């Protein structure tokens with residue numbers, strides 16, 4: 842999508858600190874990190890959010906989680922663990938409408954959930 846921020850990061854029009862890339866996926870540092878390691882994983886093909894992705898190109902989930910696994914192994918964060926978060930829509934506060942998975946790692950994140 843020509844007016845999508847993360848499509849522009851994918852095609853290099855907008856610079857980013859890339860920490861992972863393969864044929865399908867890139868991972869780059871979030872501009873406003875919420876943890877010692879905060880990387881956004883996006884598929885090179887545009888979808889709006891995980892519901893759009895699930896409906897129209899579900900194999901992208903495989904590509905994204907494969908990229909996250911490879912990144913976590915390469916950086917050793919698979920040992921101590923990490924968190925994956927994705928925001929969908931207004932109540933979650935999604936601000937960029939190109940599906941992205943936040944990967945938070947590198948420190949104790951506090952327990953999330955009941």
Ligand code: 5GP
Pocket residue numbers: 846857858869870871872873874881927928934935936937938
């Ligand atoms: P959302 O709130 O949609 O789940 O996440 C969007 C994320 O993108 C935010 O964490 C924000 O800090 C990050 N972000 C917004 N603009 C840019 C940018 O131009 N470059 C990078 N690397 N991250 C960005």
Ligand code: ZN
Pocket residue numbers: 842845846847848849887888938939
């Ligand atoms: Zn896009």
